[in-house]
Amino acid sequence: MLTVITLAAAMLVARYGWRVPALGDAERAAYDLRTTAFAPQAAQDPRIIMVVYNDQTLIATRKRSPLDRGLLARALRAIDALGPRRIGIDILFDQPQDEDATLIAALRAMKTPTYVAYAELSSNRNNLIEEQEAYLRSVIQQLAGSNAHPASIRVEVDADNVARQWPYQPSGLPPRLTNAMEPGAVGFADYHGAIRYRLPKDADRPVFATLPIDLFADPALAGALADQIRGRDVLIGGDIIDIDRFEVPMTGFSVTSLPGTGRDMPGLEVHATMLAQALDGARLTTVPGWMLWAAAILVVLAAAGTSLAELGLWRMSLVLATQASLFVGIPLLLQSKGVDTLMLPALGWLIGWALAFAAVSAAARAVGTLQRRFAQSALGKYLPRDIARSILDDPSKLALHGERREIFVLFSDLEGFTELSHQLAPEQVASLLNRYLDTLSQVVLDHGGTIDKFVGDAVVAIWGAPIARPEDGANAARAALAMWQAGEDFRKTVPSDLPKVGRTRVGLHFGTAIVGNFGGEGRIQYTALGDTMNTAARLESANKQLGTSVVASREAAERSGLDWWRPLGAVRLRGRPTPVDLFEPAPTIAADERAQLAVLVAAAAVGEPDAVSAITALALSRPDDRALAKLSERLSLCQHGEAYDLL
Numbered sequence: 001m002l003t004v005i006t007l008a009a010a011m012l013v014a015r016y017g018w019r020v021p022a023l024g025d026a027e028r029a030a031y032d033l034r035t036t037a038f039a040p041q042a043a044q045d046p047r048i049i050m051v052v053y054n055d056q057t058l059i060a061t062r063k064r065s066p067l068d069r070g071l072l073a074r075a076l077r078a079i080d081a082l083g084p085r086r087i088g089i090d091i092l093f094d095q096p097q098d099e100d101a102t103l104i105a106a107l108r109a110m111k112t113p114t115y116v117a118y119a120e121l122s123s124n125r126n127n128l129i130e131e132q133e134a135y136l137r138s139v140i141q142q143l144a145g146s147n148a149h150p151a152s153i154r155v156e157v158d159a160d161n162v163a164r165q166w167p168y169q170p171s172g173l174p175p176r177l178t179n180a181m182e183p184g185a186v187g188f189a190d191y192h193g194a195i196r197y198r199l200p201k202d203a204d205r206p207v208f209a210t211l212p213i214d215l216f217a218d219p220a221l222a223g224a225l226a227d228q229i230r231g232r233d234v235l236i237g238g239d240i241i242d243i244d245r246f247e248v249p250m251t252g253f254s255v256t257s258l259p260g261t262g263r264d265m266p267g268l269e270v271h272a273t274m275l276a277q278a279l280d281g282a283r284l285t286t287v288p289g290w291m292l293w294a295a296a297i298l299v300v301l302a303a304a305g306t307s308l309a310e311l312g313l314w315r316m317s318l319v320l321a322t323q324a325s326l327f328v329g330i331p332l333l334l335q336s337k338g339v340d341t342l343m344l345p346a347l348g349w350l351i352g353w354a355l356a357f358a359a360v361s362a363a364a365r366a367v368g369t370l371q372r373r374f375a376q377s378a379l380g381k382y383l384p385r386d387i388a389r390s391i392l393d394d395p396s397k398l399a400l401h402g403e404r405r406e407i408f409v410l411f412s413d414l415e416g417f418t419e420l421s422h423q424l425a426p427e428q429v430a431s432l433l434n435r436y437l438d439t440l441s442q443v444v445l446d447h448g449g450t451i452d453k454f455v456g457d458a459v460v461a462i463w464g465a466p467i468a469r470p471e472d473g474a475n476a477a478r479a480a481l482a483m484w485q486a487g488e489d490f491r492k493t494v495p496s497d498l499p500k501v502g503r504t505r506v507g508l509h510f511g512t513a514i515v516g517n518f519g520g521e522g523r524i525q526y527t528a529l530g531d532t533m534n535t536a537a538r539l540e541s542a543n544k545q546l547g548t549s550v551v552a553s554r555e556a557a558e559r560s561g562l563d564w565w566r567p568l569g570a571v572r573l574r575g576r577p578t579p580v581d582l583f584e585p586a587p588t589i590a591a592d593e594r595a596q597l598a599v600l601v602a603a604a605a606v607g608e609p610d611a612v613s614a615i616t617a618l619a620l621s622r623p624d625d626r627a628l629a630k631l632s633e634r635l636s637l638c639q640h641g642e643a644y645d646l647l
Contacts, residue, residue: 002359003359003360003362003363006355006356006358006359007300007304007355007356007359007360009355010299010300010303010351010352010353010355010356010359011296011297011299011300011352011356012296012352013345013348013351013352013355014295014296014299014300014345014348014349014351014352014353015292015293015295015296015345015348015352016345016348017345017346017347017348017349017351017352018343018345018348020348023347023348023351024159025159025160026347027345027346027347027348028158028160028162028164029252030331030346030347031164031249031341031342031344031346032162032164032249032250032252032253033253034331034332034335034341035164035194035197035249035250035335036249036250036253036255036258036261037332037335038332038335038336039197039198039199039249039250039258040196040198040199041198041199041200041201041258042198042199042200042201042207043200043201043202043205044200044205044206044207044208044209045207045208045209045272045276046232047232047233047276047279048208048232048233048234048235048272048275048276048279049208049209049210049211049228049229049232049233049234049235050208050209050210050211050234050235050236050237050239050268050269050272051075051079051210051211051212051213051216051234051235051236052210052211052212052213052236052237052238052239052266052268053067053068053212053213053237053238053239053240054212054238054239054240055240055241056212056214057071057212057213057214058240060214066093066095066097067091067238068099069093069097069099069100069102069103070098070099070102070103071213071214071217072089072091072103072106072213072236073099073102073103073105073106074106074216074217075213075216075217075222075236076103076106076107076110076114076236077106077109078216078217078219078222079112079216079222079229079234079236080109080110080111080112080114081222082222082223082225082226082229082230083112083226083229083230083231084112084229084230084231084232084233084234085112085231085232085233085234086112086113086114086115086181086233086234087110087112087113087114087115087233087234087235087236088114088115088151088177088180088181088233088234088235088236088271088275089114089115089116089117089235089236089237090117090153090177090235090236090237090238090244090267090268090271091117091236091237091238092117092118092119092132092136092153093116093117093135093136093139094119094128094132094133094135094136095131095132095135096135100139104139104142104143107143107146107148108142108143108146108148109146110146110147110148111147112147113147113149113181114147114148114149115148115149115150115151115177115180115181116139116140116143116148116149116150116151117150117151117153117177118136118140118150118151118152118153118173118174119133119136119152119153119154120133120170120172120173121133122170122172123154123170123173124154149174149180150174151174151175151176151177151179151180151181152167152169152173152174152175152176152177153176153177153267153271154167154168154170154173154176155167155246155267155270155271156168157246157247160247161246161247162246162247162248162249162251163195163246163247163248163265163270164194164195164248164249164342165192165193165194165195165342166178166188166191166192166193166194166195166274167192168192169190169192176274177271177275178271178274178275178277178278179278181233181275182233182275182278182279185278185279185281186281186283187281187283188277188278188283191283193283193284193286193340193342194284194340194341194342195248195270195273195274195277196273196277196280196282196284197248197249197250197273198273198276199250199258199259199260199261200259200260201259202259203259206260207260207273207276208269208272208273208276209228210239211225211228213236233275233279235268235271235272235275236268237266237267237268237271238266238267238268239266239268239269240266244266244267244268245264245265245266245267246264246265246266246267246270247264247265248264248265248270250262250263251263251264251265282338284338284339284340285338285339285340286339286340286342287334287339287340287341287343287344292343292344292345295349296345296348296349296352299327299349299352299353299356300352300353300356302323302353303352303353303354303355303356303357303360304356304357304360306319306320306323306357307356307357307360307361307364308360308364323353324350327346327349327350327353328346330346331344331346402514402515402516402518402529403514403515403516404512404513404514404515405464405465405468405512405513405514405515405528406464406468406510406511406512406513407462407463407464407465407510407511407512407513407515407528407532408462408463408464408472408473408476408508408509408510408556408559409452409460409461409462409508409509409510409511409513409528409532409533409535409536410444410449410459410460410461410462410463410476410479410480410483410506410507410508410536411458411459411460411506411507411536411537411539411540412440412458412459412460412483412487412504412505412506412507412540413457413458413504413505413540413541414436414457414458414487414501414502414503414504414505415502415503415504415505415544416501416502417433417456417457417501417502418456420499420501420502421433423499424498424499428498432494432498432501433457435490436457436487436490436501437454437457437459439486439489439490440459440483440486440487440504441459443479443482443483443486444459444461444479444483446479446482447475447476447478447479447482448463448469448471448472448475449461449462449463449475449476449479450462450463450465450466450526452526452527452528453525453527458540459483460533461479462513462515462528463475463476463479465515465528466515466526473510473556473559473560473561474560474561474562476508476556476560477508477552477556477557477560477562477585478562480506480508480550480552480585481506481550481585481587483504483506483550484503484504484505484506484549484550486504487503487504488503488504490504491503503549504549505540505541505543505544505548505549505550506540506543506549506550506551507536507537507538507539507540507541507542507543507550507551507552508536508539508550508551508552508553508556509532509535509536509539509552509553509555509556510532510553510555510556510559511530511531511532511535511555512530512532513528513529513530513531513532513533514528514529514530515527515528515529534575535553535573535576535580538573538574538575538576539551539552539553539573539580539582541574542571542573542582542646545630545646546568546571546582546627546630546631547626547627547629547630548568548584548626548627548630550584550585551568551582551583551584552565552582552583552584552585553580553581553582553583554580554581554582554583556583557583562585563591564585564586564587564594565583565584565585565586565594566583566584566586566589566593566594566597566598567581567582567583567597567598567601567602568582568583568584568601568627568630568631569581569582569601569604569605569631569634569635569643569644570582570605570643570644571634571643571644571645571646572643572644572645572646573646574646579643584627596618597615597618597628600614600615600618601615601631604635607640612632612635612636615628615631615632615635616632616635616636618632619631619632
């Protein structure tokens with residue numbers, strides 16, 4: 001339950017990192033860093049000019065709040081006469097002043113479309129009271145029927161007082177100042193995404209030109225500024241050191257090579273920035289919510305998969321480095337491509353990944369420790385990987401006691417190795433034997449078998465335990481032939497200065513055996529016991545007299561599902577009272593020849609002398625086929641189809 005809760009928390013963090021306490025501050029800082037690093041650098045914008053009350057204006061007019069409206073009225077008349085495109089005023093007329101009648105007359109006389117700041121108590125409780133709202137309404141009402149229209153001047157800030165996104169448009173308020181001045185901007189009527197801040201290319205030329213409003217109070221001076229005003233959008237407001245200022249993403253980073261960083265911004269410039277963004281049609285593409293959910297799910301799945309992966313140190317390091325690069329790189333890449341990464345939980349991905357990794361790792365350790373200890377002690381290294389994984393998932397599949405199972409048993413032996421070992425130094429014997437056993441063991445594992453034991457140079461393997469699969473018979477048969485071939489290949493790799501290595505002989509049988517863990521308190525081995533094991537060992541040994549390298553019983557051959565077998569008659573194995581029908585894998589012999597031999601062997605088994613003669617003739621036609629020659633010899637010595645007794 002704790003794991004599930006932690007994984008759920010990890011997913012929520014990976015999705016809503018911006019809203020998690022403390023982490024949200026880090027997300028905002030990371031976003032500001034991305035925004036600053038990839039902010040477009042722009043020459044001075046020729047479309048917008050700011051006309052401002054600055055601190056020098058306040059000293060000259062001896063009015064700080066409200067701002068001098070007589071000065072504003074004179075400036076509006078002068079600017080209107082210079083032919084601007086539109087005018088936006090970021091000053092609230094929310095309390096009476098002696099010059100109000102003059103200002104209202106100037107606004108009503110405007111030929112240029114002019115947009116006057118408006119706000120309401122419902123959306124601006126920190127800066128308005130009811131009396132201020134009432135007076136502001138009365139001013140707007142007096143402008144009805146003129147070219148002066150109300151516009152909302154809301155600027156939205158996050159918890160850290162940084163203006164990062166366009167303000168939400170409450171119902172009932174006039175349009176935002178930007179939308180009012182540029183109503184045709186496609187896609188910005190309901191835009192609530194990130195503000196596209198730009199940095200100046202040159203330190204001495206800010207993105208937006210600024211002129212003091214005092215210059216327009218004197219008609220003579222105002223006329224000289226006609227080129228600065230004509231055809232432009234004019235924004236009028238304050239650029240005062242301690243009034244209506246906002247931190248922006250670049251405020252927290254002072255970079256010498258990036259002019260415009262490390263400073264706060266007057267609200268008027270924030271409006272200018274949004275207006276320029278609308279004029280450029282630069283509506284930033286946002287990452288949809290479903291994609292953020294998909295990313296959060298992938299983060300948790302990646303953490304879970306990584307925690308469960310059994311990788312070496314360098315592979316795990318590579319996986320971790322790759323995932324960390326993606327978590328850091330994707331937000332940077334998106335930001336560089338102009339995608340709005342506001343609310344993209346970049347750090348939430350890292351924290352969510354860490355939570356999920358820790359939760360799954362802890363659960364895996366708790367659940368898997370006993371299973372893995374048990375499997376490692378019981379199975380060792382003699383199981384193929386898929387069977388080992390299956391047993392780790394469900395240890396009950398490996399019986400801790402003996403149980404009767406039908407299995408395929410394979411015995412192999414290296415011809416003449418005992419004599420060979422007497423001719424070599426111990427180090428050479430160990431090196432040669434280990435390499436040989438490793439080669440044959442890999443064949444068994446590659447074919448889904450379980451290594452039962454090593455007896456000197458012999459390999460004993462089983463199929464059907466501890467887990468039985470439908471393809472066990474075919475796999476066992478193919479492994480028998482592959483082990484012989486691997487032995488032949490191994491012979492070719494033995495240095496020429498060493499004695500020659502003999503053939504690898506293989507016997508395969510199918511039958512019932514008792515399988516399980518056997519031993520004592522000091523040592524337990526998973527193995528199979530019973531007559532089936534002995535029969536397989538006798539079959540391997542019989543290869544010497546049969547002239548074969550691989551031989552299987554009828555029980556194994558018929559259950560293999562393969563059609564490559566050719567019969568070698570019935571023999572009575574040493575110490576076994578019941579005859580065994582023998583078969584040899586012969587995939588290189590034509591199917592019609594195998595079928596012909598099968599008919600002849602069946603006929604000989606019922607005592608037909610012509611069948612024996614035919615087999616003898618066939619053996620003479622194939623002088624290199626030792627197994628066929630030996631079969632002819634055995635049948636010639638037996639009367640009336642009796643089984644041949646091997647010594």
